[in-house]
Amino acid sequence: MCYKTRVVNRPFLKIINSLISRPVMEPQYFPEKVEQDARAWWGKHRSFKAVADPRREKYYCLSMFPYPSGKLHMGHVRNYTIGDVLTRFMRMHGKNVLQPMGWDAFGLPAENAAMANGVPPAKWTYDNIAYMKKQLQSLGFAIDWEREIATCKPEYYKWNQWLFLRMLEKGIAYKKTGVVNWDPVDQTVLANEQVIDGRGWRTGALVEKREIPMYYLAITKYAEELLADLDKLPEWPERVRTMQANWIGKSVGVRFAFPYKLDGRDEKLWVFTTRADTIMGVTFCAVAAEHPLATHAAKNNPKLAAFVDECKRGSVMEADIATIEKKGMPTGISVTHPLTGEPIPVWVGNYVLMGYGEGAVMAVPAHDERDFHFAKQYGLSIKQVIAVEGEQFTTDNWTEWYADKERGRCVNSGKYDGLGYDAAVDAIAADLKAKGLGDKQVMWRLRDWGVSRQRYWGCPIPIIHCEACGDVPVPDKDLPVVLPEDCVPDGSGNPLNKRADFVNCQCPKCGQPARRETDTMDTFVDSSWYYARYASERGDSAMVDGETGYWMPVDQYIGGIEHAILHLLYSRFWWKVMRDTGLVRGDEPFARLLTQGMVLNEIFFRKPASGRIQYFNPAEVEVKLDDKGNRVGAVLMSDDQPVESGGIGTMSKSKNNGVDPQALIEQYGADTARLFMMFAAPPEDTLEWSDEGVAGANRFLRRLWKLVAEHVNAGLPGKADISNLPEPLKALRRLAHQTLAKVTDDIGRRRTFNTAIAAVMELVNALSRIEDGSPQAKAVRHEALEIVVVLLSPMVPHITHALWQALGHTQAIIDTSWPAVDTAALKQDSIEIVVQVNGKLRGRVAVPATAAEDEVRKLALADEGVARHVGDKPVKKVIVVPGKLVNIVVAG
RNA sequence: GCCGAAGUGGCGGAACUGGUAGACGCGCCAGACUCAAAAUCUGGUAGUGGCAACACUGUGUGGGUUCGAGUCCCACCUUCGGCACCA
Secondary structure (H helix, E strand, O other): OOOOOOOOOHHHHHHHHHHOOOOOOOOOOOHHHHHHHHHHHHHHOOOOOOOOOOOOOEEEEEEOOOOOOOOOOHHHHHHHHHHHHHHHHHHHOOOEEEOOOEEOOOOHHHHHHHHHHOOOHHHHHHHHHHHHHHHHHHOOOOOOHHHOEEOOOHHHHHHHHHHHHHHHHHOOEEEEEEEEEEEOOOOEEEOHHHEEOOEEOOOOOEOEEEEEEEEEEOHHHHHHHHHHHHHHOOEOOHHHHHHHHHHHOEEEEEEEEEEEEEOOEEEEEEEEEOOHHHHHHOOEEEEOOOOHHHHHHHOOOHHHHHHHHHHHEOOOOHHHHHHOOOOEEEEEEEEEOOOOOOEEEEEEEOOOOOOOOOOEEEEOOOOOHHHHHHHHHHOOOOOOOEEOOOOOOOOOOOOHHHHOOOOOEEOOOHHHOOOOHHHHHHHHHHHHHHOOOEEEEEEEOOOOEEOEEOOOOOOEOOEEEEOOOEEEEOOHHHOOOOOOOOOOOOOOOOHHHHOHHHHEEEOOOOOOEEEEOOOEEOHHHHOOOHHHHHOOOOOOOOOOOOHHHHHOOEOEEEEEHHHOOHHHHHHHHHHHHHHHOOOOOOOOOEOEEEEEOOEEEEEEEEOOOOOOOEEEOHHHEEEEEOOOOOEEEEEEOOOOOEOEEEEEEEOOOOOOOOOOHHHHHHHHOHHHHHHHHHHOOOOOOOEEOOHHHHHHHHHHHHHHHHHHHHHHHOOOOOOOOOOOOOHHHHHHHHHHHHHHHHHHHHHHHHOOHHHHHHHHHHHHHHHHHOOOOOHHHHHHHHHHHHHHHHHHOOOOHHHHHHHHHHOOOOOOHHHOOOOOOOHHHHOOOEEEEEEEEOOEEEEEEEEEOOOOHHHHHHHHHHOHHHHHHHOOOOEEEEEEEOOOEEEEEEOO
């Protein structure tokens, strides 16, 4: 079938109307055609090109760039639709907008794909990028594609290397050993996700911890600023700032030592504690398996050596370590309590981490829950040194108050008895200092950022190892160190190690043959500054250029809540380093943050008597309902046999509950997909997938199209007098302008696109009910339809592009200004007041908008329903909330 | 285990500053159109009791503050996100 385009300018339309009776606007909505036309128009006019212009106010809207995993998933669609709505909204408010897009192109999945299919990660990645770019374009996002970047390209990662070298010079980047997961069979380092139940994912071998040399970035040097500057981010969600503050974890405590003699030498066991007030209650110390003291003690103690080995096995993940059974073994070594001089036994504990603080802790079983259980388990003594008035201490079981800093007072602590937390810590720290055995110290939970990865598909670390000169930085003129793109990882370690042409090189210092570093950088490095590169001209002469100063900081950053800590903290750190290197100005890269929720779908499965659980995609399952719409079961459509429900979960391959955006776009069009995504939930909440919901979104667009078509095909209205409207039309105009005000606030301030769309739907419903064909009605309807179309345009840009033209505009809607509310239209003579009796709704009264409180009270008391409930009981009190409600409080 | 969130009809959600609980959408029911179905349109739809008017109950659970609590406070339960090599 062939349909004439409905895009006609107004005078021409009038002529057509007068000549023939055939409709000029196609009454049915065909999304494919509409969307193609709109995209062609934007393309032809280069509508999305962003040009820095210091005379104009900028708005930099950034969505977290995708990992090119193969195809878009619904999380991407949601993320980028939110960004696009804000970008288009701000553009219509006159801002000079920038919305870029690119690819977080290095990472593990490319290597996994290579192992599965034998395709080089580079080819796999570039193919995925090409496909996903097409998908993004078909969604109609207002992206300036001229700024596209991919982090796996040398012109991008060259600057990772360049800034890394500057960090080396500043002492921010440095080398030390770190612990990794080691697969003894594949002889390779595993990522945490490649360790399943303590075993290598491919080999099934028990994973070991192994210490290897790695490069670290001293993010802890910026800890104080990273914490303090959270106050400069009032437009970030409170919960993200709290999570970051807790992650950085500043604590003021005391670092002190337990002296001891070892082989006749005087040694010190250093520990850190935030509870120095409990120091008199120390009954033992615990050290990590890797601690020198443990190593020493294990030398002549096979049982202890075996235990130390056991501790070294297993996961390096904190969540695992925190939940493992607490185990320990005595070393046989005793240290001396720095204040009492008593001997204190030292244990090895599997819950003490070498990487944290000193790798050793003091244990106060009476006032630390973990120590308490450990002491009970191994029969170690428990000594109460804190008391709370009115509470009874017992070693039988743990009680919350044992660790109470606020109410606790020192007891059994000699000269410190009676002191509260602050006074006790001060006094004890002073005494330790006097003995030269310790002092107060600020401690951070935050650890330095280990950036070395023993993997191929990443940015090479620009270091050359020379036998004579040691570790030599690659000179700037030799950057970038280019990663060969034809390697195919096979699971047995980094293929770069086998690439002689990559590894073999000359020492830049002495010219002798040397070995190139084969470790690559953590992909969090790539994503720590891409936002600044977009904003630059992306030339080869500098990491970022002057244009960055115009666009940065990002005005609105949007991404998943799962990035609330790591990515955002690393980016803030990297940006500060760039600032201190003189590359950029300003303390923070992201002025405002929106953390979008996950996209969920139902999970269906069958669990055969033997074998693995089989998951079914919800598209293949039919849900059975009873008369009232209650769910009674579900069957697989192909065999009509029941399947079990596994509840709701994040869309994932493993649960087979993903929905392909491509299929959705093909069936309904991009606008329907976008509308559903924005309507189904507020952006920060999780979003549950619903096929029926999508169909509903599409139904609304069809209804809107028809409404506009009927209006346009009846002939566009001329000028009509709207100063003296009959009440129903006045009400419609009022609703239109109320909706305009609400939607402007919902998108611009509240970011609740779901309520914005609901409000527009209400206006459309009201509009559908008006059947008046008078010129006045036509004019009011026309104005209301224009408002509807404009308000929806950030969400559904294609259909509104067409409808706007159909409504007689020659200027494209994307270039139109957001309309202003006509406050005169909002005026109301009479308002409804709710009347309560003892807090319960008992009636409603209409009162003049200008009524005084006394008058409102009188009218409320006169209401029939109210009078019935008040009866002859005495009125104790009347509360009047102007414009809203009256509450009458009566006795009894 | 630690840190951070969320829990409201059959379902997704609304209620923004403590002031009408359930907007809007989905689903379901009834009706119109149709030979029929789909699509579309109209109406109904928290629960219980009642012919109805209306009344009572109701925002995860248990307490509290208030004239008034989904919203504030305390305790608990469940689900989700992060925990440093997934991105």
